[in-house]
Amino acid sequence: MADVGTIRHATVVGVGLLGGSAALALRAASPSVRIAGVGRRQASLDEALRLGAIDTAHLDAAEPVGQTELVLLATPVAAFAPHLRALAPALKPGAIVTDVGSTKARVVRLAERLLGAGGPFVGSHPMAGSERKGVAYARADLFSGATCVVTPTRHTPDELTARVERLWAALGMRTVRMSPSAHDRAVARVSHLPHVLASLLMMLPQTGDLDVAATGFRDATRLAGGDPEMWRDILTTNRRAILDALDRFASDLSDLQGLLADGDAGDIEQFLAKAKRRRDETLAQSTPERRVAME
Numbered sequence: 001m002a003d004v005g006t007i008r009h010a011t012v013v014g015v016g017l018l019g020g021s022a023a024l025a026l027r028a029a030s031p032s033v034r035i036a037g038v039g040r041r042q043a044s045l046d047e048a049l050r051l052g053a054i055d056t057a058h059l060d061a062a063e064p065v066g067q068t069e070l071v072l073l074a075t076p077v078a079a080f081a082p083h084l085r086a087l088a089p090a091l092k093p094g095a096i097v098t099d100v101g102s103t104k105a106r107v108v109r110l111a112e113r114l115l116g117a118g119g120p121f122v123g124s125h126p127m128a129g130s131e132r133k134g135v136a137y138a139r140a141d142l143f144s145g146a147t148c149v150v151t152p153t154r155h156t157p158d159e160l161t162a163r164v165e166r167l168w169a170a171l172g173m174r175t176v177r178m179s180p181s182a183h184d185r186a187v188a189r190v191s192h193l194p195h196v197l198a199s200l201l202m203m204l205p206q207t208g209d210l211d212v213a214a215t216g217f218r219d220a221t222r223l224a225g226g227d228p229e230m231w232r233d234i235l236t237t238n239r240r241a242i243l244d245a246l247d248r249f250a251s252d253l254s255d256l257q258g259l260l261a262d263g264d265a266g267d268i269e270q271f272l273a274k275a276k277r278r279r280d281e282t283l284a285q286s287t288p289e290r291r292v293a294m295e
Contacts, residue, residue, distance in 0.1 A: 004029045004170035010070040013038040013061050013083050015048040017130060018100045019074030020138030023053040025171040028140045036064035038083070048135045061086040068092055070167070073099035077107055078233045084114045097121045098164050102187065102230075103238040104151045104180035117155035122164040123180060125149045125187070126173060131225035144172035149187075151180045188241035192234055193249060196242065198223035 010026055012019045015037040023035050037054030038061045039045045045057035058064050065071055065087045073080055080099070091097070097120050101107050104123045111121035128146035130137060148168040152161040165175045178186065202224040205213070235242060259267050 004033075004167055007033055007069050007167075009034045009036070009064075009068045010072065011036045011038060011061070011064045011068040011087075012054065012072045012074055013087075014073065014075030014079070015039055015045065015054055015135050016074065017133060017135065017137050018126070018128075018142075019072065020048055020051070020053045020135035021128075021140065021142035022072055022074065022100065022126075022171065023048075024138055024140035025143055027052075029170050036068065038064070044135065051135060051138070053135055053138060062090045065090050065095070066092055069095050071095060071097040073097070073101070076230050076233045077101040077103055077237055080107060081110060081114070084111060088114055091115075091120065095120055096160065096163055096167075098124045098167070100124060100126055102191065102234045104149075104183045106237045108151060108153060108180045112153065112155065117153070119157060119160045122156055122161055123151035123183075124164060124168065125151070125183060126168065127191075128173075131222060131227075133227045133230075141172070143168070146173055148173040148175050149183050150175050150177050151183050152177065153180065184238050184241045185244070188238055188245040189248075192238055192242050193245040195223045195226060195231060196235070196246070197249075 004026060007026070007030060010023070010033055012023045012035060015023065019037075023037070026033055027035065034056075035054045036056045036058055037045055037048050038058045039048075040059065042057070042059065045054070045059075048054045049057055056064065061071075061083045069092065071087060071091070073083060075083065077099075080101070084097075087097075097111070097115060099107060099111075099121075101123070102125060104125060108121070108123045111123070115121045126143050126146060126148040128143050130142075150161060150165055150168070161177070165177075168175050198221045201217075202221045205217075210217075256271065259271060
């Protein structure tokens with residue numbers, strides 16, 4: 001299978017924002033592809049059918065996978081295990097299985113145990129999304145210009161990894177390879193900890209404070225609007241890396257508290273200037289799409 005154009009049938013397990021967007025993007029890249037959707041609620045599947053994200057709807061992952069060349073897991077990661085067990089005996093030979101999960105080490109270990117260490121699973125994490133939930137917010141260009149982290153292990157055949165990379169590239173993404181554990185450490189610092197901090201900030205205001213809140217507070221707390229079920233699974237499956245990130249953050253916060261206690265305006269300005277300089281340098285080195293995401 002050289003590219004997305006050769007995929008005749010795909011199965012998306014979990015047709016929400018990410019699964020629905022992947023289905024729409026896959027259809028845009030290859031209009032002839034047939035897409036099966038798997039979910040736990042018939043109403044959600046019916047909505048995905050109405051929106052044209054999927055062609056058939058199923059409550060059991062084992063039903064459509066015998067004819068599929070691609071399986072995409074897009075449920076909360078805690079639900080991966082039963083789906084993997086269901087599809088394992090029915091999976092078509094030569095099919096690839098990947099996912100959109102935000103944590104990778106535990107997911108990859110589970111998939112290799114249930115499907116085999118040499119394939120057909122390769123972990124993926126498209127770094128795109130929204131605080132909104134559900135297929136109603138899915139769109140074909142959600143992944144365009146964003147980065148997808150692909151996480152093979154030492155057991156993964158190179159060609160299998162390349163096939164998954166070609167899939168995401170065909171959906172408009174830039175791909176990078178990382179080990180599952182390196183991925184989890186990196187996203188703990190740049191994705192998971194920011195969500196935790198946004199949630200903490202949202203709990204900070206006292207009665208009446210929000211009457212004077214402006215766009216800065218809105219922007220800083222936007223991530224707190226994310227799906228609690230999905231983020232529960234992210235925090236519990238990547239808790240060690242997040243705890244490490246929290247320790248580093250607590251150390252930096254303690255340093256800042258010291259600067260404020262001393263009241264030295266020069267040191268405080270230097271701290272702020274260092275953070276601004278690093279952000280400016282990051283923006284200058286980013287792709288246009290990543291600059292838009294940060295600005």
